[in-house]
Amino acid sequence: xxxxxxxxxxxxxxxxxxxxxxxxxxxxxxxxxxxxxxxxxxxxxxxxxxxxxxxxxxxxxxxxxxxxxxxxxxxxxxxxxxxxxxxxxxxxxxxxxxxxxxxxxxxxxxxxxxxxxxxxxxxxxxxxxxxx
Numbered sequence: 001x002x003x004x005x006x007x008x009x010x011x012x013x014x015x016x017x018x019x020x021x022x023x024x025x026x027x028x029x030x031x032x033x034x035x036x037x038x039x040x041x042x043x044x045x046x047x048x049x050x051x052x053x054x055x056x057x058x059x060x061x062x063x064x065x066x067x068x069x070x071x072x073x074x075x076x077x078x079x080x081x082x083x084x085x086x087x088x089x090x091x092x093x094x095x096x097x098x099x100x101x102x103x104x105x106x107x108x109x110x111x112x113x114x115x116x117x118x119x120x121x122x123x124x125x126x127x128x129x130x131x132x
Contacts, residue, residue: 024078028059034082035059068122074115081119088116088125 007015029037035058040051065085066078076084089110095102112120119125 025059028062028078029055031079034079034086035062065123069119072118072122074118074122084116085119085123085125088112088120 004012004015028035035055037052037055040048042048042051062078062082066076066081069076069081090107091110092105092107093103094105109120109125
């Protein structure tokens, strides 16, 4: 229902269908594994506002990552994308000083599936690991 009596039937249908995107966003923010608003262990208004900012920022960045993946032909739900990305690990290789041959310590990315490798390339995750 709407009070926009001046809208055409097409505009009404488009407005109604766009509600699914909003509902999906709220559903994503209730996901207990990713992007969740709860729990907020804060009691002051300022800290609650900062927590809300972090949650909305995380949702925005995740949605942008999903858009980049979708434009590259990787169509996944946002929770599936975040699960795939969270499986990519940064590994620190530190060798003991007593080793007979001691290679240089370094940080690298764990082995990835082909989909994870494509996402890492698209989102430049490996670049971040090399810079760190």
